[in-house]
Amino acid sequence: MKLHILGASCSGVTTLGQVLANHLQIPYFDSDEYFWEKANPPFTTRRNPALRNEMLMADISQYDSWVIGGSLLKWDLELHFDLIVFLYIPHEIRMERLRKRELERYGDVIFSDPVRHKQYLDFMEWARGYDDNTTQGRTLRAHESWLSRQTCSVLEIRGDYSVEERMRVILQTLTSQKSVSGAQNPIGR
Helix, strand or coil, X not given: CEEEEEECCCCCHHHHHXXXXXXXXXXXXXXXXXXXXXXXXXXXXXXXXXXXXXHHHHHHCCCCCEEEECCCCCCCCCCCCCEEEEEECCHHHHHHHHHHHHHHHHCCHHHHCHHHHHHHHHHHHHHHHHHHCCCCCCCHHHHHHHHHCCXXXXXXXXXXXXXXXXXXXXXXXXXXXXXXXXXXXXXXX
């Protein structure tokens, strides 16, 4: 079973991916671990795309089943998924969660250090542009366009649902896929 979960920053992809992988007893791979070099501060140095792709493919090729979390837009990979799960939560809720996450993750340095504060503001501006498609790269429109071109089942979960609610819908979809394949399953749309 090869599953892919994607959505905007702070839509719950990593949390859901880890819980789902743990439940299914399969490995979880986060695209950020491949996209970004280890750096201080984190998420500031992009990895060479060819190396990034090589690393991800080497890791997942060791397993028959896995979950990949995070956007793979423009990664130019030949991957087959059994199910893609797209998460969307309302903009205001997501941005508030993102503010809280960044403060929990980095502390007051995102306000007290001028360089880190600018990075924080730039990141928040980038994340804000997801819904209105004004940011570079990962946007709602780009995700929806990419999803429309996929040939596997796509499950859309739109709304502010708990991890448990999302898990229930995904597990029901995986169970029903055994008898029906290729169906699009919009939830909360």
